[in-house]
Structures are given as C-alpha cells and as structure tokens.
Amino acid sequence: EDQVTQSPEALRLQEGESSSLNCSYTVSGLRGLFWYRQDPGKGPEFLFTLYSAGEEKEKERLKATLTKKESFLHITAPKPEDSATYLCAVRPFGNEKLTFGTGTRLTIIP
Amino acid sequence: DVKVTQSSRYLVKRTGEKVFLECVQDMDHENMFWYRQDPGLGLRLIYFSYDVKMKEKGDIPEGYSVSREKKERFSLILESASTNQTSMYLCASSGTTLTQYFGPGTRLLVL
Numbered sequence: 001e002d003q004v005t006q007s008p009e010a011l012r013l014q015e016g017e018s019s020s021l022n023c024s025y026t027v028s029g030l031r032g033l034f035w036y037r038q039d040p041g042k043g044p045e046f047l048f049t050l051y052s053a054g055e056e057k058e059k060e061r062l063k064a065t066l067t068k069k070e071s072f073l074h075i076t077a078p079k080p081e082d083s084a085t086y087l088c089a090v091r092p093f094g095n096e097k098l099t100f101g102t103g104t105r106l107t108i109i110p
Numbered sequence: 111d112v113k114v115t116q117s118s119r120y121l122v123k124r125t126g127e128k129v130f131l132e133c134v135q136d137m138d139h140e141n142m143f144w145y146r147q148d149p150g151l152g153l154r155l156i157y158f159s160y161d162v163k164m165k166e167k168g169d170i171p172e173g174y175s176v177s178r179e180k181k182e183r184f185s186l187i188l189e190s191a192s193t194n195q196t197s198m199y200l201c202a203s204s205g206t207t208l209t210q211y212f213g214p215g216t217r218l219l220v221l
C-alpha cells in the first residue's frame with residue numbers, strides 16, 4: 001500500500017528564515033510526486049511535479065527536490081504570504097490515484 | 111488556465127436528505143475525481159472517473175455514488191446524508207499530464 005508521511009505537522013518561521021519541509025513516501029513504482037499549496041478553506045493549488053530521483057524544480061522562493069525515498073520542499077527567505085498548508089502526494093505507475101500526506105502547516109511570522 | 115468549479119462553497123443539509131455536489135471542468139480532461147478532506151486524515155479519494163459514464167471506487171465509496179453523463183461534469187451524490195459525512199469535498203480533474211487540478215471545495219455540514 002502506498003504511503004506518504006509529511007513532517008513536521010506544523011512549522012512556524014520568522015520572515016526571512018529559510019527551512020525545509022519533508023515528504024517521505026513508499027510506493028510501488030513512482031510515476032510522479034506532487035506538491036500542492038492549500039490556503040484555509042480553499043482547494044489545493046498545484047506547485048510542482050517531480051518524476052525521478054535527482055530532479056529539482058523551482059518557483060519563486062520554493063524549490064522541490066526528490067530522492068528515491070523522500071522529497072523536500074525548501075523555502076528560502078519566506079514571506080508572510082507563504083503561510084499555508086503544503087501537501088505532498090504520490091502516484092504509482094499504472095494508476096490514476098494519488099495518495100496524499102496530511103500536510104505541513106507553515107506559518108511565517110512578520 | 112485550468113478551471114474547476116464546484117456548485118456550492120457552503121452547504122447545510124439535514125440527516126437523511128439526498129445531496130448533490132456538482133463539479134465542472136473546462137479543460138476537456140478525461141479524468142475527474144472526488145475527495146473528502148478531514149482534519150488529521152488528509153485527502154481521501156471517494157470515486158473517480160476516467161471517461162463519460164465510467165466510474166471507479168476510491169478508498170471510501172460507502173454512502174456515496176457518482177454520475178458522469180458529460181465529459182466536463184462529475185457529480186457526487188450522498189444518497190442519505192449522515193452527520194459523519196460532514197466534511198470538505200474537493201473535486202479535481204486531470205488530462206494527459208499527470209497533474210490533478212482542484213476546485214475551490216464545498217464545505218458540507220449535515221445536521
């Protein structure tokens with residue numbers, strides 16, 4: 001059974017204080033790993049797809065990396081508007097279904 | 111831009127009522143999904159559809175049914191709403207890329 005574990009559950013950072021969020025996964029053949037951002041009361045917003053170990057993708061202050069067992073979402077010099085819950089999900093080969101982690105709730109304090 | 115819309119943002123229903131949640135996507139996507147999201151449990155897949163009139167059970171289909179009569183529209187039906195179906199319901203769609211795009215969600219309260 002595919003599993004995704006995200007840590008920490010919650011993270012509070014000062015504005016400008018860089019950090020990383022972790023997504024550990026077990027999957028029967030990774031087709032893709034996805035990162036989403038979710039604001040309170042809204043649907044998840046797509047950020048990145050990673051397909052193979054060693055791949056990296058960047059968007060503004062966010063960079064996602066992937067190994068064979070985990071993915072990291074690095075946030076550099078965050079701003080208060082980066083506060084949100086960040087969700088990780090995996091999709092195996094031969095299957096349309098995503099398995100989601102429970103997310104990391106990130107709070108950036110001005 | 112991919113757009114997924116859901117018929118209601120907030121809904122309040124009584125126990126035993128039949129509830130319809132509708133989702134429409136405008137990107138000609140083949141695949142559509144219904145999830146529910148609860149604190150501490152994350153997103154859980156209820157049903158998905160990979161073509162018109164086709165459906166597959168997800169991880170928690172009990173108490174729900176779905177309908178996909180047109181490619182752009184996917185409906186979730188609660189045949190007889192119960193209090194344990196109070197939740198945030200999220201619709202998503204995907205096409206030839208792997209990425210699922212989500213709607214804004216419907217927060218359902220069953221009293």
